[in-house]
Amino acid sequence: MESSELESDLLRRVRALLRELDGHHPSCQSDRGMLRWTLHKRTDQNPRTSCVLVSILVKELERAERGDLRHYIIPLLHTLMYTLIQAPCIPDELCARVYDFCKRLLTLPKPFCTIGLDYASRLQVERTAPGTLYQRMVISEQSLPSTPFPYQERLFIFADPELLPEAICKALATDTEVAQVSQSPRGCMSCVVTHALQAALGDTCDIHGLRARLQALPPGDVEHWFQQVVAAVEGAGSEGGSGRAQHTAQLERIYHGLLGSLPAGNAPQEELQGTPLPNPNISFHLWTEDEQLWKELVLFLRPLSQSCEPEGPGQEPEPAEMPEMLAGCGCCGQSRFSVLSTDSGIERDLPAQEEPCAPCAERSRLHRKGGIKKKPSPLDSVAFLQAGSAVPGGKPPGKMPSRAGVPPEPAAPLQRLHTARVVLLGDDRILGRLAQAFHSLRKREARRVFLTPRLDLQFYHIPVGPGQPQPSAAADHAGPEELCEVAGYLGRADPWYESNINTLCHIIPKLATMPSSPSRALVTDLFLTDVIAYYARMGTQPVCFQVHAIKVLFQDPAQDPAEDVFLTELLTRVQDSPSHRELSTTKRKSALDGPGMDLTVTYSRVVLSARQKELALSLRSTGLLMKAIPAEEAEDLGCLSVTITEIVKTSNLAGRSFSAVANRFRTRNIKIRSPEQRPFTVRLDKDSRRTYRDVVGLDVSPCLEPSYCLQKTRTTKFNPQETEDVGLVKYLPKSLLLPINTFAGVIP
Known part of the structure; x- marks a missing residue:
């Protein structure tokens, strides 16, 4: 052409x-x-x-x-x-x-x-x-060993098997597995070397001879030349590095040294040979456990194979809570370990030991000799978590004994060298589950920080139509559009997301139902994997959704209130099965007052002046719906759109009649009570699995950031009269926001 x-x-x-x-x-x-x-x-x-x-x-x-x-x-x-x-x-x-x-x-x-x-x-x-951008992308996505650029990324795809058909889950697992088969560390290193040399030398680079030479080299030599190229490119790309001319001369020396005695060949002057961009490191997960997201992130920081291996015979990493006084004792170099005791547990029954030093006298009682060593789970080990980032700039896994008179070196600041890109496949129900997992993770991080200083956590959402309804979702009478409200909002806010990602909602089920053939493997491998990789690479602008907290009060006074969170919506309905004792009374009262139940609602109304205006009303209703996703981009993401179906009684010559009227208002905080203690059901995020029964009251408010709550509690503990945020509290984010990445965020 x-x-x-x-x-x-x-x-x-x-x-x-x-x-x-x-x-x-x-x-x-x-x-x-x-x-x-x-x-x-x-x-x-x-x-x-x-x-x-x-x-x-x-x-x-x-x-x-x-x-x-x-x-x-x-x-x-x-x-x-x-x-x-x-x-x-x-x-x-x-x-x-x-x-x-x-x-x-x-x-x-x-x-x-x-x-x-x-x-x-x-x-x-x-x-x-x-060639720097290509090189950094491949190194981080493939977790290649590189001292000048030690960043690592991984793409996690989560799908709920109870919400998606089995055919879709199997097809996605197969496609992501096939995408990883053709990739190897050696091949990715060769791609980095080839692209960097051609980007610097242009059409004078003999790309065919270079690829043949890299193919003939053993893996150790390929890694050697890879490290040479990375050091040269990163040295020139960093601040204060050499200019482009020196960078080209340096890569030219590497190029000639790599080719060696092979003839340089005649590179085609009229054409350029491209280097393919390898697929990112993708892992597909069926979300079957509540703590699965947190476990996968921890294992990403430190793989399971590394965490299960002790540092020496009969040794384990030193816990960070070990007293500082033991660090200066020479005979305390051996780490404390855990065993199953075989003695009586009485101190005098232990075998005679050499007299330890004073600091170790107390510590020696914690050992049990001759027992069976118990290997703890790496996910439950404090030492494993604190040593989970064995990378430059991270905290060392154990404390080295310091010499007398030499002050200990200050700990290096932690760096976020790991990036986890979590892609959620499904509809709003899996996002509601993500809000639960994210809230649990933030509570865990507030109590003991492990992941936050080391890990950059990014969330992505790809809507997938449910296809045939699953048994667990039989009660969710909602269409595809109603189940994908978050994706619809993101598509209206970002047209590029609408064009590239929202279209997958119907494409993925079609690809999953295609018959197994070479053509199907070709289509899915080239399209679906590429689109997911493109979204994870270029979607860097978050849209933050407010997570709402709910406190549920039950009919049984002995039952403790339940606390939960939701992201998209809350639906309440009158419970259909009252107890036998209340059945006759309920029927007689309903005949007089009409269908539904009496409710008292107290809420703070949202007005343009942003002033709090408390309102209270009593009405008879058949249920209410709280929507957290606005129908238009101009509306605030932090507000709830509440629709209460009120039953209005009218009297005329024909008798009494009842009509349903929808009351709508916007609020951030709302309390609902049933004065007659008649129960109703509450369903969160359109998920029938998250349904509460026998409810007589609920409180809804924006979910607070757990770290803010913890710091606020500590501040008020010493200053009970303090009502405003002071100290570190006023610099912490107050609300818990769930960020979901798109290509542009919200375009004004």
Whole structure:
């Protein structure tokens, strides 16, 4: 294809992508979301089109800037950056135009200025050391050993097997497993070396000879050259590093040293050979346990194989709570261990031992000799958690004995070298379960901080239609649109999310029901895995949803109130099965007062002035619905839209009649009581598994951040009269917000 035909074809594809953002694309609904994927696949198959595509995207960005078409800017910029990361070689003049455009975005409000600053800083490094962005992405996603860039990432996909059909779960597990089979650390290292050398040397690099040489080398030599390239690229890309000319000269020496005595060959001057971008490290999990998310994150920081191996024969890592006085004792180097006792437990029955030093006299009583050593679970070990990040900048796993007169070295500050990208597949019900797990994790972190200083936790959501209803979800009478309200809100707020991610809601069930054949494996491996990887790589702007806390009061006074959280909605209904003792009384009263039950509602009404206005009302109702996801982007995410179905009694010549009227209001705090102690049911987040029965009262309010509550309790303990936030409390986030990443966040 000639240059003019190639440019026309790419321009036509880009314009079709923009029309899809406007909703005017003539393609069928099932084809939506494919345009971006096919555009990037075109550049993968023909790498020399990368420069042409980047040039077209820059022109379209500048045209959108002049025409004030802001909803085009972020999708075009993401498409451009994803192309630039994978491109074998981009002229510096073209990168400079993109860099200048990103700097101009700093004058716009969020999220434009945030994304512009992020990409401008990346482009500045890429211009100094070409290939840096590709190299850092592969190293972190594959957890390759690298001292200059020690960051690690992992992509966790969670699906609830009780909410999704078994065919979808099996298809997703198979596709993610197949995506990892073809990848190896050696292959990923070879990709980094090849891309970095070609990005620096351009078309003078003999890519065929380089790949053949790397294929012939043993794994140890491949890792050696990989470390050489990483050190050179990171040294040039860091602040104060060498210029681009010195960087090119250094990589050229590595290039000639790698080829050795092999003939350099004649590199094709008219074409560039691209290097594929490996799929990220993906693990698929069926969410069957409540604590499964926390366990997977802990094991990511320190794999199970490492945590189960003691540091020496009969030794385990030293607990961090060991008294400081034992650190200076020479005979206390052996760590305390746990065994099953075989003696009577009486001190005088223990065998005679050598007299220990004074500090160890008390400690020696904790040992039991001759027993069977018990290997504790690594997830329950405090020492395992505190030594869970054995990386540069992390806290050492144990305390080394210090010499007399030499002060101990201060502990190095912890760094977030690990990034966990958690992708939730399903509808609003799995997000409600995520809110529960996130609240539990934050409570655990408030009591004892382990993950927060070391781990950057990112959440992503891909809506998936439920398909055939499951037995556990038989009571959830809701359509696909009602079950995917969060995804619908994210799609309205971010058109690029709507175009690329919301379309998977119907595509994934279709791919799962396709018959097993080579064509199905080809489609799913190339499309589904690529879209999930693209979302995790480029979706960096969070939309924060308020988590709401609920306190449930039961009819039985002996039963303790239950506390829970919800994210999307709360539904109450009159309980259908009253006790036999109340059955006749209830029937007689319902005949007089109409259907439903009496309720007293106390709430603080949300007004434009943001002033608290307490209101109370008594009514007869058949139920109420609290929605936490606004129907429009302009509404506040922190408010609840409450709809109460009130039963109104009217009298006329024909007798009494009853009609249902919907009372609607917005609030942040609400209390509901049943004066006659008649029970009702409460269902959270549209999930029939999270239903409370025999409820006579409930309190709903924004869920507070557990660390804020803990610090607030400590502050008021010493100053009971203090009512306002003072000290560290006023700097802590007060509300618990669940961030879900999209490509742009909420575009104003």
